[in-house]
Amino acid sequence: MRFAPIPQALPAIVPFIGAEEMERRRGAPYIARLGANENGFGPSPRAHEAMIAAASEAWKYGDATSHELRLALADHHAVAPENIVVGAGIDGLLGLLVRLMVAPGEAVVTSDGAYPTLNYHVAGFGGRIEKLPYRDDREDLPALLARAAEVEARLIYLANPDNPMGSWHDGATLTAMLDDIPPGSLLLLDEAYAEFAPDAALPRIDPNDPRVIRMRTFSKAYGLAGLRIGYAIGAPALIAGFDRIRNHFGVNRIAQQAALAALQDGDWLDRTRQNVADARDRIAQIAADNGLTALPSATNFVAVDCGGDGAFARRVLGALDRAGVFARMPGVAPLDRCIRISCAPEAELAVFAERLPAALDAARQS
Amino acid sequence: MRFAPIPQALPAIVPFIGAEEMERRRGAPYIARLGANENGFGPSPRAHEAMIAAASEAWKYGDATSHELRLALADHHAVAPENIVVGAGIDGLLGLLVRLMVAPGEAVVTSDGAYPTLNYHVAGFGGRIEKLPYRDDREDLPALLARAAEVEARLIYLANPDNPMGSWHDGATLTAMLDDIPPGSLLLLDEAYAEFAPDAALPRIDPNDPRVIRMRTFSKAYGLAGLRIGYAIGAPALIAGFDRIRNHFGVNRIAQQAALAALQDGDWLDRTRQNVADARDRIAQIAADNGLTALPSATNFVAVDCGGDGAFARRVLGALDRAGVFARMPGVAPLDRCIRISCAPEAELAVFAERLPAALDAARQS
Known part of the structure; x- marks a missing residue:
């Protein structure tokens, strides 16, 4: 198969692996979907x-x-x-x-x-x-x-x-x-x-x-x-x-x-903004409860500084993934000291809150 | 605005003008939507x-x-x-x-x-x-x-x-x-x-x-x-x-x-196939009733030979359009002796049947 020169020279990579594909790879659905900055508060x-x-x-x-x-x-x-x-x-x-x-x-x-x-x-x-x-x-x-x-x-x-x-x-x-x-x-x-x-x-x-x-x-x-x-x-x-x-x-x-x-539906948008602002605070509190620092955010996600290097944050992310929490992280240093947590309804943030301590322990011990 | 060379050299044309845009141009909705080979029998x-x-x-x-x-x-x-x-x-x-x-x-x-x-x-x-x-x-x-x-x-x-x-x-x-x-x-x-x-x-x-x-x-x-x-x-x-x-x-x-x-839903597909086959027959009958020839079709539309040249078929199409019937036609001779009518539920084909004679008259007289 000979493609045109530009696609022929491209690597066979994709920019993101989607949540469903990751679920198939891990063999189970996620319990908390906090990795793609989706809006679990839903549309109007x-x-x-x-x-x-x-x-x-x-x-x-x-x-x-x-x-x-x-x-x-x-x-x-x-x-x-x-x-x-x-x-x-x-x-x-x-x-x-x-x-x-x-x-x-x-x-x-x-x-x-x-x-x-x-x-x-x-x-x-x-x-x-x-x-x-x-x-x-x-x-x-x-x-x-x-x-x-x-x-x-x-x-x-x-x-x-x-x-x-x-x-x-x-x-x-x-x-x-x-x-x-x-x-x-x-x-x-x-x-x-x-x-x-x-x-x-x-x-x-x-x-x-x-x-x-x-x-x-x-x-x-x-x-x-x-x-x-x-x-x-x-x-x-x-x-x-x-x-x-x-x-x-x-x-x-x-x-x-x-x-x-x-x-x-401007009212719904206002409500979403409030829900997201509350979720940002909640994520920051979860971070603080675990001795981590949440970066200020003007988005529907929060970058949480895990206090180590990229390898450490990657281990935290991996442990969260194994515990059913889908999150992502920046790809390069020094940003990759952080994991990125999407704002979501309390049910999912509660799962994150519950499972983060063990994930941090696991990352520290490996 | 300087685009990259390939788009810079492109004409500002679109391959098709959509039904909604044509409705806006004519200032009224179509009564029969028979131009885009859509399937009005609907999905399963x-x-x-x-x-x-x-x-x-x-x-x-x-x-x-x-x-x-x-x-x-x-x-x-x-x-x-x-x-x-x-x-x-x-x-x-x-x-x-x-x-x-x-x-x-x-x-x-x-x-x-x-x-x-x-x-x-x-x-x-x-x-x-x-x-x-x-x-x-x-x-x-x-x-x-x-x-x-x-x-x-x-x-x-x-x-x-x-x-x-x-x-x-x-x-x-x-x-x-x-x-x-x-x-x-x-x-x-x-x-x-x-x-x-x-x-x-x-x-x-x-x-x-x-x-x-x-x-x-x-x-x-x-x-x-x-x-x-x-x-x-x-x-x-x-x-x-x-x-x-x-x-x-x-x-x-x-x-x-x-x-x-x-x-x-294979049953629904079978039913659609039958509906479409019936509609093809119906369009062929309408054509015959007006002294026109329907071409055999293995699709969900029928090319109807209007018996003249492209200019004539274009006049038929225009008259149908003014009468609320959306259809299309091939772009080049000798295909453009035809108009193309999509298979559709009887309500819409009845509108076509009703309005085709006057459209043909109008095309013949202009």
Whole structure:
């Protein structure tokens, strides 16, 4: 089998092994699902009703332009529909953006330990990833900008709030940063966790600013990860580019209806924010009870510093896994002193609380 | 906005304008939705129940490997799970296959008037489309093979049964054709409509044969177009290639569950086949009642020869559209003497029957 040169040269790796696959490998289901930053508080009941209603129309293709949802999103963000493209989750949109912007051999700048799926897509289209270390558990904005200028990066990836650390930059800092983006570079602002962040962490950006594209998702705050729906906000000329390459009928009908209903239920979103804030506190308390430090978080997860090196945290993670707790951890030092625990309902956090001490003991003794 | 060279050179066109977008343009909903070969007989009630059940787990990402569904499909087709990749519909899989196989400048051979989305993807990855005319309303197998050898095509696209004509080749002919595939070419057999075809139209192909990949969908016979789920069957080394580039979490959770339930309801599939066969007869009768000729079909649509040229058929289509009947037609001569009518429940076909005479009159008088 001879593939085209770019895929031929790719390693046969995947960015993430999913929870179900890990369950099959360990031979039992997890008791606490705290590894994928899913939202166990669930979607709005109105979104649930919309799914039920849309199931009756599953024989119809979805609207290729996600028209109603785009109008609602435009209204929600006070932008024009032409500023918005809906896609099959941020993962899908990341792939399209890389394809749209990055020719083989061109560079994309990101942080070492940041979202692996971005790196997967960049490699997948023959691009070159340039990684900068985090600085004090945050992405290092000046360093990213300097490297982007140096390597003539086509994209600068920045998640705010950050995954996997949960940290964030002030919105004002990000807004100011726009003027330092090198010509020819586009800032890719991954705002998957934006709805959990304090207002001050969100930059004010002109939607028509051609220097930046923002990505949002219904997978996190809106609790619809399984439906695969997200969107990007950017200048109309950039957004229109997606229409040249996207899979036009790729956003499923149930997802479009559910997302629309979820967006319209602001009360549920407020409730989710509160639930998530409470769960963050609970995780921090569990950490403290075990002599560990929870890092501040503006997301629906908490990076818990296990107080050792990466090998130690990996042993903790392994022991938790054996005890039925699914969690993940950052991939590189020094971030990998932490494990990453998703906010979840109390039933699951209680399992984590109960099983963490033994996992720490096991990690210390091996 | 400067895109990467390949997307920069692409025209801003889309392969299809969806029904909803056309409704917005005409300012009213359609009364009969007969244009996208959707299955208005709907999915199995068991698939519907599965959707409802899966809606409660919409907050979880779908299984990245579609494990259960792949096992069931492997069983269904008497192949190994390693022969199967599940994707977001055939459209999504076509894009991935083109990306996997076709380097910029390389050729893909298809028929002039065949599925436009294939051409869209080939252009989208910088490939070169080579089109051969149909012969007697069927794809011209020897000509496709000869041209593939001539241009060193990486892919040879063939839909069996064919869209948009509804025609088909004997399975035995297709099986025999495999030996004439030029080295370096892969036969891409689009079997979106296979479940509607007579057994004799389906080739017997060794799933491990590296010369061919087959694509199937849950959008047609299984009535789940809105969920975006399909699969490909091929040699393990080829199928494994998809894992290098696909969006691993791109197949939504509800779709996986619904597809599994649909696959397990063979009785419903039989009933759908009968409903579709009856609807084909009904469309043929409507055509005959209006002095038109329905072409034989092994699909869930019927190409109706309007007895004139493409301009005439286009006027018929336009008049039907104004009368609330959504249909489509082939894009090139001589196929475009036909309009393409999807099989549907009687309520919608009755609307077609009622409004066709006036549409023909209008087309004849303008």
